[in-house]
Amino acid sequence: SLTTWLxxxxxxxxxxxxxxxxxxxxxxxDDFFRHYSDAQTxxxxxxxxxxxxxxxxxxxxxxxxxxxxxxxxxGYEPVLHTLGKDFFTLLLNLDSLHDNFLxxxxxxxxxxxxxERNADDTMLVHYYSQRRGLAPFMMGALKSAARMMYDxxxxxxxxxxxxxxxxxxxxxxxxxxSGFPSRKNATLEDMNMATLSLDTGxxxxxxxxxxxxxxxxxxxxxxxxxxxxxxxxxIGMYASDMFRIARPVDxxxxxxxxxxxTDKPFLFITKPKQMLSTAEYLKLxxxxxxxxxxxxxxxxSMYDQDSQNQHFxxxxxxxxxxxxxxxxxxxxxxxxxxxxxxxxxxxxxSHIKLHGEMIHDSKKNILVFIGNPLVMSLxxxxxxxxHLADLxxxxxxxxxxxxxxxxxxxxxNSNDIHSKMSDLDNTLEQINLxxxxxxxxxxxxxPPEVAEALSRGEIPPAESYNNVSVxxxxxxxxxxxxxxxxxxxxxxxxxxxxxxxxxxxxxxxxYKVETIGDAYMVAAGCPDESEDHAVRIARLGIEMVxxxxxxxxxxxxxxxxxxxxxxxxxxxxxxxxxxRPRYCLFGDTVNVARRMxxxxxxxxxxxxxRFIRYLxxxxxxxxxxxxxxxxxxxxxIKVFLVVGLxxxxxxxxxxxxxxxxxxxxxxxxxxxxxxxxxILSRRNTVASVEFYSSLGAGNGMSELTGMMCPFSNNSSS
Numbered sequence: 001s002l003t004t005w006l007x008x009x010x011x012x013x014x015x016x017x018x019x020x021x022x023x024x025x026x027x028x029x030d031d032f033f034r035h036y037s038d039a040q041t042x043x044x045x046x047x048x049x050x051x052x053x054x055x056x057x058x059x060x061x062x063x064x065x066x067x068x069x070x071x072x073x074x075g076y077e078p079v080l081h082t083l084g085k086d087f088f089t090l091l092l093n094l095d096s097l098h099d100n101f102l103x104x105x106x107x108x109x110x111x112x113x114x115x116e117r118n119a120d121d122t123m124l125v126h127y128y129s130q131r132r133g134l135a136p137f138m139m140g141a142l143k144s145a146a147r148m149m150y151d152x153x154x155x156x157x158x159x160x161x162x163x164x165x166x167x168x169x170x171x172x173x174x175x176x177x178s179g180f181p182s183r184k185n186a187t188l189e190d191m192n193m194a195t196l197s198l199d200t201g202x203x204x205x206x207x208x209x210x211x212x213x214x215x216x217x218x219x220x221x222x223x224x225x226x227x228x229x230x231x232x233x234x235i236g237m238y239a240s241d242m243f244r245i246a247r248p249v250d251x252x253x254x255x256x257x258x259x260x261x262t263d264k265p266f267l268f269i270t271k272p273k274q275m276l277s278t279a280e281y282l283k284l285x286x287x288x289x290x291x292x293x294x295x296x297x298x299x300x301s302m303y304d305q306d307s308q309n310q311h312f313x314x315x316x317x318x319x320x321x322x323x324x325x326x327x328x329x330x331x332x333x334x335x336x337x338x339x340x341x342x343x344x345x346x347x348x349x350s351h352i353k354l355h356g357e358m359i360h361d362s363k364k365n366i367l368v369f370i371g372n373p374l375v376m377s378l379x380x381x382x383x384x385x386x387h388l389a390d391l392x393x394x395x396x397x398x399x400x401x402x403x404x405x406x407x408x409x410x411x412x413n414s415n416d417i418h419s420k421m422s423d424l425d426n427t428l429e430q431i432n433l434x435x436x437x438x439x440x441x442x443x444x445x446x447p448p449e450v451a452e453a454l455s456r457g458e459i460p461p462a463e464s465y466n467n468v469s470v471x472x473x474x475x476x477x478x479x480x481x482x483x484x485x486x487x488x489x490x491x492x493x494x495x496x497x498x499x500x501x502x503x504x505x506x507x508x509x510x511y512k513v514e515t516i517g518d519a520y521m522v523a524a525g526c527p528d529e530s531e532d533h534a535v536r537i538a539r540l541g542i543e544m545v546x547x548x549x550x551x552x553x554x555x556x557x558x559x560x561x562x563x564x565x566x567x568x569x570x571x572x573x574x575x576x577x578x579x580r581p582r583y584c585l586f587g588d589t590v591n592v593a594r595r596m597x598x599x600x601x602x603x604x605x606x607x608x609x610r611f612i613r614y615l616x617x618x619x620x621x622x623x624x625x626x627x628x629x630x631x632x633x634x635x636x637i638k639v640f641l642v643v644g645l646x647x648x649x650x651x652x653x654x655x656x657x658x659x660x661x662x663x664x665x666x667x668x669x670x671x672x673x674x675x676x677x678x679i680l681s682r683r684n685t686v687a688s689v690e691f692y693s694s695l696g697a698g699n700g701m702s703e704l705t706g707m708m709c710p711f712s713n714n715s716s717s
Contacts, residue, residue: 132162269353535621564605
């Protein structure tokens with residue numbers, strides 16, 4: 001119920017995952033057939049209250065309001081409808097359903113509810129539980145049951161709380177009168193049609209498990225199947241010495257109280273001190289009548305003295321004068337320890353449990369119990385020495401047994417199926433997680449559409465792209481680094497550098513094609529076409545040159561310098577290989593871009609005229625011609641240098657100062673940069689002087705100011 005309620009909240013799934021992780025719950029937490037300990041349940045409740053910011057009682061009440069949906073979802077709605085045509089009757093018979101569920105759910109700690117109709121058509125519900133503090137949950141569950149099953153909106157108040165003065169909770173329920181059964185009485189004419197009078201033989205055949213008590217609660221009649229299992233003649237004995245009252249939970253052996261509760265289902269449990277054991281009973285069945293009478297006399301003398309001195313005070317007082325008031329304001333004799341003890345007895349197969357009703361014969365002033373053994377399995381039949389023939393056909397005891405057995409098997413099968421489904425869900429979740437990781441890895445190596453095609457076992461055909469910009473770069477002096485530095489350090493350097501390049505490629509929307517040694521290849525406009533591919537690749541190249549300077553060479557500790565080459569044009573792209581497929585680019589565009597690096601300058605970005613033509617008219621890339629250079633298999637071609645971005649504060653990417661064949665444009669850019677650097681240096685110097693002068697005024701700092709500024713002669717400057 002807590003799980004169902006949390007899932008209705010806005011961030012409930014996240015809260016539920018957090019709680020299940022903290023509790024280390026394996027599988028689905030809303031497994032209807034799983035048993036959770038009280039400690040687990042209360043810890044779950046505390047975590048839910050903390051996560052939702054609600055009180056514990058609020059969480060219990062909200063969970064109770066959705067509890068009925070869990071029963072409906074698991075197919076128990078038809079069973080609940082059979083308990084009564086109205087809400088009051090359902091509550092009246094709910095304990096019987098709980099008793100029948102014990103065979104299927106042996107770990108259940110079932111509560112007990114006793115509804116009581118008031119003269120003003122309101123209802124008191126007495127709630128008994130082995131667990132403390134669950135009254136708010138039950139209040140929510142009652143509202144849920146009334147709404148879902150009978151379309152009743154009930155108002156419920158917690159009138160009496162369990163504590164020192166009361167061992168159970170009492171709810172006051174206000175509802176429409178339709179929640180009560182209609183008061184239809186049989187006519188006298190109908191009643192007079194019952195003219196049958198039963199002799200002893202017929203009574204034993206129809207009611208072999210009955211017993212009757214007088215107003216002193218002494219046994220006056222006993223069915224043959226009960227009598228045959230007694231150690232001695234029990235006529236005249238107190239009923240409290242022979243039976244415990246398991247249901248209703250809030251009543252003891254008092255004639256008037258029992259008469260008032262004759263409309264409630266009763267459950268009695270035999271006391272073993274007065275009963276033959278199964279072995280003794282079966283042994284007597286095998287003997288003759290004379291031998292059996294002698295054995296019974298021996299048993300009587302053996303147990304007489306014990307029965308006079310030992311009484312069973314665990315559940316009920318042995319005194320027949322013990323009584324309780326039926327008024328709703330009085331305190332019941334049942335407590336949580338008694339409920340727990342009765343629960344253990346109900347689960348035990350060594351005690352005969354009699355389920356039925358009490359009827360008051362007003363003419364003879366006796367109470368008659370009419371019922372039959374409550375057995376849930378063949379094992380219980382065997383342990384109690386009961387045969388199917390001992391269950392009267394008219395009582396449907398055999399059908400109840402078969403139904404309980406089928407219910408138990410169904411519950412076990414459902415539990416197994418649910419457990420396997422939970423395991424399957426966990427396995428699928430792990431598979432999906434692993435698949436997601438593999439897909440993510442594949443997409444980092446191959447384009448997503450190519451990776452998806454390969455996962456389907458297909459080799460996608462090569463595609464042609466008309467407008468692609470390709471970038472190649474390599475490390476200046478890498479041959480010396482790799483020959484002088486251990487391979488591990490070289491690998492660490494390349495990993496650090498290329499990881500940063502990968503981040504920049506993603507940032508600018510470019511596709512990393514491959515790395516070979518110190519060479520790094522990137523493309524824009526392929527496999528995802530884009531109109532601004534040239535601008536993207538240019539900005540990427542500028543950041544790559546500057547980023548490389550933040551990585552130190554393991555050879556001498558100096559910043560790395562790279563050469564970058566750019567070219568644009570058409571090319572082909574496709575997958576090569578099957579065992580270790582690679583996404584490759586082919587065409588003259590790739591070859592020219594690679595040769596731009598070979599003939600490039602350290603720390604510079606060299607580009608072709610064709611690349612320049614692909615730049616849009618309004619770009620902010622600063623371009624300067626380098627001149628014509630010899631390119632392998634291409635001859636003399638005009639090349640350009642990408643210097644930087646317009647308005648950027650960074651230094652332009654210019655060649656070394658000792659080169660004498662620079663173009664006039666590059667010389668002009670260098671001169672402008674030198675002039676701007678000088679101006680900025682002077683401004684910074686003046687600002688420093690003014691700063692330290694303000695610090696030195698009146699506090700002995702003038703000497704320090706004069707030392708730092710060469711053209712400062714005194715403190716006034």
